[in-house]
Amino acid sequence: MEQKVFRNYDPNLHTQEKAVEYTRALNAAKLEKIFARPFVGAMDGHIDAISCMAKNPNHLKSVFSGSMDGAVLNFLWKKNRKTVCQFPGHQGAVRGLTSSTNGEVLISCGTDCTFLLQLILLLFVFQPLAVYTWKHAFWGVDHQWDTSIFATAGAQVDIWDHNRSEPISTFQWGNDSVISVRFNPGEPNLLATSSSDRGIILYDLRTSSPFKKVIMQTKTNSICWNPMEPINFTVANEDCNCYTFDARKLDEAKVVHRDHVSAVMDVDYSPTGREFVTGSYDRTVRIFNHNGDHSREIYHTKRMQRVFSVRYSCDASYVISGSDDTNLRIWKSKASEQLGVILPREKKKHEYNDALKARFKHLPEIRRIVKHRHLPKPVYKAAIMRRTVTEADNRKEERRQAHSAPGSSSRKPFRKRRIIKEES
Amino acid sequence: MDVLNLESVKEFQVRERVRDVVFLQNDQLYAVAQKKYTYVYNRHGTEIHCLKENRQPLKLEFLEKHFLLVGTNNFSQLHYQDISTGQVVANYRTGLGPTSVMCSNPYNSVISLGHSGGKLTMWKPTSGKPLITMLCHQGPITALAYHPSGNLVATAGLDKKIKIWDLRKFEAIHSIQGHAQTLDFSQKGLLALANGSRVQVWRDKGGQDFGLYMTHGIAKGYQIGTAKFRPYEDVLGLGHSMGFSSILIPGSGEPNFDSWVANPYETSKQRSKKEVHALLDKLPPESIMLDPSSIGMVRERQRKEKPTKKDIEQQLETAVQEAKSNVVIKKKTKGRNKPSKIAKRKEEEVFNAKRPFLEKQRDPEGAPQEKKRKVLLEVAEDLPKSLQRFVKKKSV
Missing domain, CATH: 2.130.10.10 (YVTN repeat-like/Quinoprotein amine dehydrogenase)
Incomplete structure (x- = not known):
């Protein structure tokens, strides 16, 4: 039988509430650590390193992955995390994978060993819908929102249509090859690419010529637009940092996301736009807040090698990473989140615990527990080394400032320092 | 029950x-x-x-x-x-x-x-x-x-x-x-x-x-x-x-x-x-603890209040007054109870009472060397940072 709950909020009946809540917050912080089991499972099936992934917009728990040996597989992590189907056709490594907004067409592109090129359109009948070969190797592909147009990156940026065997238009800025390409989710005609000359280029399909380019000190491996604030995009850079840019103002980064100790290989936004996941060459996956300069979470396992590709699941509750060790790994996006159906009372309890942690988050004891992450030894050592180097740099710069005439040398903020020039 | x-x-x-x-x-x-x-x-x-x-x-x-x-x-x-x-x-x-x-x-x-x-x-x-x-x-x-x-x-x-x-x-x-x-x-x-x-x-x-x-x-x-x-x-x-x-x-x-x-x-x-x-x-x-609401609060910075000049003067005055009233004059045999000696003793007592205050007053910027150093430091503040240390060296 359900009992009615009578409440009386007289403070005389609830004495020492601050001490009680502090103790509860401490317990909640410890429980969060105990329940932090982010690893859900690994999916094997590939026989070579995984190079790219694509979400299936029609199926929440399914993901497409392409590997260096030319295999494209569809995984389902609902039941036994087994390969559902294979898409044959590639001879060389698959470098780009994307699916159309309606989820009916999967596009993969790749390089085979003789640098012949092919482009394969696949329908869900598990057969290539069309195979297109073009004169250069492809490095990336992305589909436009809601149309049949997609873009490929290679020696230049080509815009294709499902029904045509030749690109409908081609863009080029300089002679260097383009590494990655992403359409803007808000303005479908806007396109961001990164190229091997360390540049990030914005294209507009309506103008038929590129309109903005920024050159950074190091190469950008991947680009992702924020789906909720489509003016902003985040780039995964070779210099271990991620940079969030405002597309209207490319001369400085909005935020520099620092924590990785090796090149960042891929970045993908959560559908909520509040956070994004990055995979790095240092064998870790990190989750950042969209405006946080340091990561909220780090995931790693002993067996996970270099991470080449990461994706946030469509319900923002999972993160999938594909790595050099031929496995896809599924992680929870919130490490201590309870999976499955949550009873109302459980939900209330979780909310209460979160509120408690937020209330006392600045107190040293609770902050220490909440912030602590175990790092693999190489990452830990590398982070210390990088910190030493940065500190030495800062020290040197301070001295340089002190010994130069006032006003003669100005130091750029870090948001601008890695940007060489902006062209348009 | x-x-x-x-x-x-x-x-x-x-x-x-x-x-x-x-x-x-x-x-x-x-x-x-x-x-x-x-x-x-x-x-x-x-x-x-x-x-x-x-x-x-x-x-x-x-x-x-x-x-x-x-x-x-x-x-x-x-x-x-x-x-x-x-x-x-x-x-x-x-x-x-x-x-x-x-x-x-x-x-x-x-x-x-x-x-x-x-x-x-x-x-x-x-x-x-x-x-x-x-x-x-x-x-x-x-x-x-x-x-x-x-x-x-x-x-x-x-x-x-x-x-x-x-x-x-x-x-x-x-x-x-x-x-x-x-x-x-x-x-x-x-x-x-x-x-x-x-x-x-x-x-x-x-x-x-x-x-x-x-x-x-x-x-x-x-x-x-x-x-x-x-x-x-x-x-x-x-x-x-x-x-x-x-x-x-x-x-x-x-x-x-x-x-x-x-x-x-x-x-x-x-x-x-x-x-x-x-x-x-x-x-x-x-x-x-006596105040349980202080859990989770930031401790206030403890700052020592410096006595103002007026306070010091007042303290000195009270000390002098006390010293004056505390002078005990023994009744001595005839001829030994000279007024000049009594006045001298009183003066001594007053001086002793004043002494700690005077010393304290002199100390902070009292010593001439200290004063000089302060002036030099002020000069150094105007110079660029790289040259400041040379000024300091000279003063020592």
Whole structure:
């Protein structure tokens, strides 16, 4: 039988509430650590390193992955995390994978060993819908929102249509090859690419010529637009940092996301736009807040090698990473989140615990527990080394400032320092 | 004893003198201060524990949020024991004699003791010295009770006075003439005081102005030992020389209960769950402090106030005046009591009194070298940072 709950909020009946809540917050912080089991499972099936992934917009728990040996597989992590189907056709490594907004067409592109090129359109009948070969190797592909147009990156940026065997238009800025390409989710005609000359280029399909380019000190491996604030995009850079840019103002980064100790290989936004996941060459996956300069979470396992590709699941509750060790790994996006159906009372309890942690988050004891992450030894050592180097740099710069005439040398903020020039 | 139908739940003989009884975290367990040790019994009268650490206990108090059993003993010690782990948290000598007058402040769980010297001391388990010592009465304190808000404390002394103190000001806000064997505040702030066979109930008439509310006399010759209000009921229970009786005091109890604090319809499953939660939320002994709201606050920066020039001058003047008046002139034989010598001595005294002030005044920027260095430092501030160190070197 359900009992009615009578409440009386007289403070005389609830004495020492601050001490009680502090103790509860401490317990909640410890429980969060105990329940932090982010690893859900690994999916094997590939026989070579995984190079790219694509979400299936029609199926929440399914993901497409392409590997260096030319295999494209569809995984389902609902039941036994087994390969559902294979898409044959590639001879060389698959470098780009994307699916159309309606989820009916999967596009993969790749390089085979003789640098012949092919482009394969696949329908869900598990057969290539069309195979297109073009004169250069492809490095990336992305589909436009809601149309049949997609873009490929290679020696230049080509815009294709499902029904045509030749690109409908081609863009080029300089002679260097383009590494990655992403359409803007808000303005479908806007396109961001990164190229091997360390540049990030914005294209507009309506103008038929590129309109903005920024050159950074190091190469950008991947680009992702924020789906909720489509003016902003985040780039995964070779210099271990991620940079969030405002597309209207490319001369400085909005935020520099620092924590990785090796090149960042891929970045993908959560559908909520509040956070994004990055995979790095240092064998870790990190989750950042969209405006946080340091990561909220780090995931790693002993067996996970270099991470080449990461994706946030469509319900923002999972993160999938594909790595050099031929496995896809599924992680929870919130490490201590309870999976499955949550009873109302459980939900209330979780909310209460979160509120408690937020209330006392600045107190040293609770902050220490909440912030602590175990790092693999190489990452830990590398982070210390990088910190030493940065500190030495800062020290040197301070001295340089002190010994130069006032006003003669100005130091750029870090948001601008890695940007060489902006062209348009 | 089940108070609803006034039937005893269990009655058993311990064959020793029982000095005090308290319930522990729920009605299943209670601690009894017997002649030699404190014992813990369950509802059926089975002995669960014998707490041998506290010898010859006089009075017990249980802090339910901290799971601490506090006891005073015949050796004038205050003993804190954690009953969930059995650990002795603290054992302090009060140094003011054995006492059986003890009460805990519900607001902050600070323990107050009333002593035979008329002093009231407040204790926390993490300090060996009392937090506060108040001289409340001219004679021994006989009873002590806290208002549920924790701001007021009532004390009764053998000096024929009952006083109500405001702990925010540490001032007696009310003083009643008379003896009281026992004192108790109800949940709504009524104060019961009992002496001999008379009971009086006082009430806050607004603005901390206490006035007599009700009086009651039980059969003559009965001596009231303790008077306690029942929580959430308008009932005052009286323990006297011939047994137990209860009287109605309208408006004494809290009418609305909170299911998460005290649930009268509690099932045994809920009770055991509540016990587990209470153990999880057990507060550490360090959380007992005079101001419990200071937990989770930032400590204020402690800055020493520098005396102003005016203050120093005033101090100097008073010191000089004192020195002048303190000069003792001996009456000496004729010819040795010269006025010039007397004046010289006076001058000397005044100079001695002035000296520390003068030295202090001179010190900060007194020495010429120091002054020079300061000037140089000021010069250096105008220069670029790289050149500053050369200026410093020159000065040394």
